[in-house]
Amino acid sequence: MDLTDGLFELSDKITEISDQINSEEAAKNAFIMPFFDLLGYDTRNPIEFVPEFTADVGNKKGEKVDYAIVIDGQTQMLIEAKWCNNDKLDPHNEQLTRYFTVTNAKIGILTNGVTYKFYTDLEVENKMDRKPFLEIDMTNLKEQEISELKKFYKDAFNIDNILSTAEILKYSNAIKRLITSQFEDPDENFVTYVLSEVYEGRKTQNVKDKFQDIIKKSISQIINSMVREKLESALDTKEEQEAEEVAEAIEEINDAPVYETTEEELSGYYTIKSIFSEFTDPERITYKDTLNYFSVLLDDNTRKWICRLYFNYTNYYIEFPVYNDKGHREDEEKEYIDSVNDLYKFKNRFKQIFEKLEN
Structure with missing residues (x-):
């Protein structure tokens, strides 16, 4: 282990x-x-x-x-x-x-x-x-x-x-930790500092209390805006498939969905990691969970996805990337499975995908 x-x-x-x-x-x-x-x-x-x-x-x-x-x-x-x-x-x-x-x-x-x-x-x-x-x-x-x-x-x-x-x-x-705590709940010193830069009136306690909430909301808006701008700027330089992934990320930020990684998804991840240990360092195999699917990645790179597990549905299935003769991903293919143990049947396919991603 x-x-x-x-x-x-x-x-x-x-x-x-x-x-x-x-x-x-x-x-x-x-x-x-x-x-x-x-x-x-x-x-x-x-x-x-x-x-x-x-x-x-x-x-x-x-x-x-x-x-x-x-x-x-x-x-x-x-x-x-x-x-x-x-x-x-x-x-x-x-x-x-x-x-x-x-x-x-x-x-x-x-x-x-x-x-x-x-x-x-x-x-x-x-x-x-x-x-x-x-x-x-x-x-x-x-x-x-x-x-x-x-x-x-x-x-x-x-x-x-x-x-x-x-x-x-x-x-x-x-x-x-300090910055996070100030962003989540600005203390009086931080509020006083911000007021000294932007507010010219008397800095009474009522003013400080009012601005504490304004500062929290402003910080939240700034962070969301910065993340959104970086993601949107990536749309101009990525290929179509990559652009779709970025758009999904923006949508996730805006919608703030609530989901949790299930035991079945983690079991599938560790099974795949075990399979990959036969032909590479298993530490290179990571994952990213989203609202719709659980993605298994190589080198923590969303552009190098190995497969996607759809375990939140009545019927379990796995989605594989399909590559053309030039090594470019051009499609996806679904395979239905009865249980996590069925993943071992795709050992050769996992190896082929790994070789494509390495090249």
Whole structure:
């Protein structure tokens, strides 16, 4: 099982049973150790994955951190574990900070098995930062976060590589959170700043309250307008099929449909990903869900769609791109199936489509 599939499988398990875990030890066994197993560490090897690692602090002897990860004889990561129903991890950050200061480890991880917070010493050397440079919610995994987790995989672990991107990751995430929060709910400082630029009257509290709503609506309109303009400008340069896809995207923005990815669609996606693992890196196989169909893509590129799954209808069917002798897509073809397992019947066709997309 590859890392991505394993993480999503663990994510499903956490979502299903986390409310039944009633102790820190249970969280370690059910969630935390399997997480590090997926990253390639032997959690049953006390030399590599050291439990109750001693980290004496000042006059306090016998201080222990839950786990330390040792690679090539060097302590690389410290892990402080908590009960998964303990959703207030930050107070325990002080405990991890003490351990971090007296060891050679450059990565501190605070986790309850659901949330993972990764720390280092970007601000003051040998003193763990108060805020993490990476935070993972296992119940809401994102592709970008999985890409970052791959850097912690045992066989790929390179502390210099991790630290070189940690600063950018930490502050870019902080900036995005700040901007997002201001866009969703502008605070008084932001409202005051905007008023100072556009409003010449007295800035009373009533004026600020009124402008807070105006600012929220204005920001929403600006974002929608920017996205729409970029999509519409693409219509002038793309071929007819690509233009249709862009038009669909514009329609989705305007209509804001509500839909959810079904278990059947995800099952179909993982089946196709498994088939493709025989002739390419399965990580190249991604998907995009839309209101009408579930599209399986190569390299996360909507112009390189492998097939479309229509599983929201009474009869399941799959749509394949049809290519002419020159390798140009000129049509689509539907094939009805009884179940997800029928996808294996199209193995040769998937391989042919892959070869067309590669050329």
